[in-house]
Amino acid sequence: MKIDYKILWLDNEMNAFIEDDVILEIEQHLISEGFLPTIITTSDEDDFLGKLNDSYDLILTDYHLNNLSGADIINEIRKPERSIFTEILFYTAKAELTDTHKISRVSFLETNGKSATHQETIIAEVKKLIDLTIRKFHHIVAMRGMIMHETSLLDSKMLDLILGSLNRDNINFKDLAESIYDQLLELYSTKAGFVNTCKEKSKFKELTKDTFVFSSDYKIQTLKQIIDAIGEVTDFSADYKEEIISIRNKFAHANLLVDDQGREYFKYKEGGITFDEALCKKIRRDIFKHQKNLDALENRLAETNP
Template sequence: MKLNYYILWVEDDNSWYETTTELFRETVEGHGFNPIIKRKKTLDEVIQELVDDGLKKYDIFLIDFNLRNSADGSSIIDFLREKNIYTDIIFYSSDKQTIIESIKERELEGVYHSDRKEIEDKFEKVFLTTIKKIEEINSMRGLIVGETSDLDEMIEERLQQCTELDIAKAFDIDKFFNEQILEKEQGKCKWLKAEYEKGGITAILPRLDAIRKLELLRGILKKNKEKHQYIPSFIKVNAPYQSEVIDVRNKFAHSKVIINGDGKEFLKAQIGDNHFEFNEESFKEIRINLKKHRDSLMELKECL
């Protein structure tokens, strides 16, 4: 999921790491991304991570320039650049001047420095530059279409889960099938009915559109509110799913890139007589909503 934002953090002070982590999480989540933070304590651990995973997935590195029981930041800079890893790096230290001199000596690009006291502000500024490529029009269009498709699959998985656990028995699926599916799929009635009679609702789930799947899942859950304390919360969080996910996907499917008088690009969609425009702020809101619905579907999986 490209909504994941990967951070490799090299820090050997447990106390400072624990107190600062939440600040970075809030920044990343506030822009609609999911922070995935991996902590290392020494250069040797960074080298091992390179061997295991290549370090290519990370969006940013946070590195304490003065590690107590390891090579210093200069050695880490040299190691990363020797391996042709050009991910943006923020080095921080109480002695910021040492970092500045080391960066200047090596004429490095994509390397930032910060005092420990300024790290929250510096992280946010660098973070915003790293997500610029993601926020480009075509990247956002691809991200949103891909993410909404993933959410549709997750809803189908939760429906499969409900039927396997028998909680669907509290809901009249036959009535739903006849009134909400057959009546609205006139051209496919005979085929759908045959498949339903042969294999039940799970046999036709892949053929249902996103709205029918959503309505079916919500219908089942509303009949099972007492099964788990999270189900009522999910129903509430999920209530605007159609407008925040399904409708957004439909708008993007009918959108095109427009350049305004200032040369800035934005997306414009027209559905019927309605016009919709998307810019950086609306992209941010969309990402936050997509993350919210993904998180809620993941939590629902755990409680069913």
């Protein structure tokens, strides 16, 4: 499971889709589902084939193109050497599609005779197909793996920002460092010698390199110090602690259960939160939000780099 969702879209009249905000509407639908959308569009068949690989979650194309037929496109996508098994939607305003149901993981849409416009019909069908692929992503065991992976990436990003800021004269880490030293001495008796050495020799940078000692809680405290010092960045530290660190820790210690209908879900402690599809959708949105928060902080640090 991942937070990114990639679409490759081919249409000789692609400018019309862009100008009418069709692409934007599909992007907004993915964002509302908690995904980070990347929609790569092209109006040229050769360009499409050059971009074609197995990284996409969905491929969209008009069935009637200038230089290639829909059958040609299918043959290109399904070539053994490409090893692409992505869901594909072909659409056309002509009623010429026959026996298409026999092709695995390929959908066909005729928009003629519909009450809605050609573009409106395509939008509705694309959303349905996106939702279908998302449901395939939603296996709850895979979801835990995605959350642990994505939050670990955020954790690494935080540490990079901290290490890049420790030598700034305009940020005073002294009081924060003293507070973290004291917390660590209390919580990790096995690390007492290491922490004491760092404290006595003022080696806060060495402390940050120990991933066991310098946990996500201390990283977010340090990031808050950076945010407060440089200004013009909204303090997201409290939300990050609740929406990322806390939820990750609970998910890591939740138990996998099965209900009477055979549905799998994770439950954190008796009477605690249930990690179902609705909550996982919110978690994806929160991860996306804090990715943007960290990017904004990174940009602000670059702007104020002495």
